Amino acid sequence: MSRKFFIKTFGCQMNEYDSNRISDLVKKNGYIKTEDLNDTDCYILNTCHIREKATEKVYHDIGRLKKKYRHKKKPLVLITGCVAQAENDEMLKREKYIDAVIGPQSYQNIPKVINDLESKIKQVNFTDFDVIEKFDELNTLENSNSKVSSFITIQEGCDKFCSFCVVPYTRGAEYSRSPEEIINEAKQLVLNGAKEIVLLGQNVNAYNFKTEENFFKLSNLINRLNKIEGIKRIRYTTSHPKDMTEDLINCYKNVNKLMPFLHLPVQSGSNKILKKMNRKYTREKYLSIIKKMREILPNMEFSSDFIVGYPGETDKDFEDTLDLIKKVNFVNSFSFIYNKRPGTPASNFQSIDEKLQKKRLIIIQSLLQKIQKRKNMKSIRKIKKVLIENRLKNQKNFFGRTIDLTPVIVEAKDQDIGNVIDVEITASNHNGLYGFKKNLKKEVAA
Ligand code: SAM
Ligand code: SF4
Ligand code: F3S
Numbered sequence: 001m002s003r004k005f006f007i008k009t010f011g012c013q014m015n016e017y018d019s020n021r022i023s024d025l026v027k028k029n030g031y032i033k034t035e036d037l038n039d040t041d042c043y044i045l046n047t048c049h050i051r052e053k054a055t056e057k058v059y060h061d062i063g064r065l066k067k068k069y070r071h072k073k074k075p076l077v078l079i080t081g082c083v084a085q086a087e088n089d090e091m092l093k094r095e096k097y098i099d100a101v102i103g104p105q106s107y108q109n110i111p112k113v114i115n116d117l118e119s120k121i122k123q124v125n126f127t128d129f130d131v132i133e134k135f136d137e138l139n140t141l142e143n144s145n146s147k148v149s150s151f152i153t154i155q156e157g158c159d160k161f162c163s164f165c166v167v168p169y170t171r172g173a174e175y176s177r178s179p180e181e182i183i184n185e186a187k188q189l190v191l192n193g194a195k196e197i198v199l200l201g202q203n204v205n206a207y208n209f210k211t212e213e214n215f216f217k218l219s220n221l222i223n224r225l226n227k228i229e230g231i232k233r234i235r236y237t238t239s240h241p242k243d244m245t246e247d248l249i250n251c252y253k254n255v256n257k258l259m260p261f262l263h264l265p266v267q268s269g270s271n272k273i274l275k276k277m278n279r280k281y282t283r284e285k286y287l288s289i290i291k292k293m294r295e296i297l298p299n300m301e302f303s304s305d306f307i308v309g310y311p312g313e314t315d316k317d318f319e320d321t322l323d324l325i326k327k328v329n330f331v332n333s334f335s336f337i338y339n340k341r342p343g344t345p346a347s348n349f350q351s352i353d354e355k356l357q358k359k360r361l362i363i364i365q366s367l368l369q370k371i372q373k374r375k376n377m378k379s380i381r382k383i384k385k386v387l388i389e390n391r392l393k394n395q396k397n398f399f400g401r402t403i404d405l406t407p408v409i410v411e412a413k414d415q416d417i418g419n420v421i422d423v424e425i426t427a428s429n430h431n432g433l434y435g436f437k438k439n440l441k442k443e444v445a446a
Pocket of ligand 2: 158162
């Protein structure tokens, strides 16, 4: 009988992508994937280190696993991702139930780790940074995890060192994969049924591959992907405002598959705080990027990430952030209370009052929600182009997204999965839209 593996993912889209690739690797060892946590031979937790709570969740999950398997054969327990990288040996010491910690640049070693553990070799630590070897190995695998909307990691790591962030320490220096590898992977995903390609990187717009003659940038890659038949939509995330170069902005003029939507985290609208965060741009620079892009595409929408209650943030600084939100009219955004991360420069700064942080989070979230709700309401009775991704579990309706990533629940047909269809919007809330496929009644009657 085949052995089974269970994988749980925390954190960003890059971790989701990695989990799919880890699954491909574990299958090489003869394991099959299970969704049943009560019956697994190998338990993998792909972790995130961005906030303190994310780390604590890992130990809670292992505690629960231990209870479940108290009277059964213990599964192999592998910890991957950014907590594994940041805490490595500490994790093995703190929790003896863990068999291996494997950092994001060492996933190519997973088949060997599992073989070693099956041969009863003691706890294993693989947390070296070897990004080239990692992608060399992963390129030999077929990416078998295509969905209608599929991710491709094109760039890893970060050289920006924002004062609050752990990513440069957990994912290492910036590294760009070769265009050929990426194009081949995109073609493979299309063969498996992908219609939308989302290019991923911690700093995706810092993508820069050195060829013999020159540099191949994100704008070049987008142009190449645009030519692949079968791809209907192209997106990329997450971008840093400092790397929104002219060539990339100009793609919005003539690359027809590039969606008029950009996630461009600003973090704060105050120049004083941006400087203290080491973000390397000003609010004026940020607003000028938005203006330039909306001049090219008036229907261009933006989403963002915000950190509230950063050390030194005064009422005036916070007001500047609210003002910037109103100026840009962001959609689909995320906001977080500043969380002190050990080892980062900001961890030495004086924190501000916790109650004030919480109050500001409520204010910013209600403003973002209000804008989103207003925008969603404006869509009622309009026709929206929606890429249908899947049928909702146990329901007759389908899930899709508009060009600006707004989720839509749609009455449609199974044949519509993978197609961009016209949807008549009938209702909305702050989370998304509801509607039906235009002419559905005629199709059903026919
Ligand atoms: N590279 C992206 C950028 O430059 O904006 C962000 C990547 S990070 C994985 C995602 C988001 O987590 C950030 O945009 C930031 O808002 C949030 N974040 C990172 N460190 C944080 C911290 N120490 N406390 C609170 N939020 C944090
Ligand atoms: Fe973190 Fe800043 Fe790098 Fe984004 S750019 S991953 S926030 S250090
Ligand atoms: Fe978390 Fe690592 Fe992503 S810290 S957000 S999983 S890069």
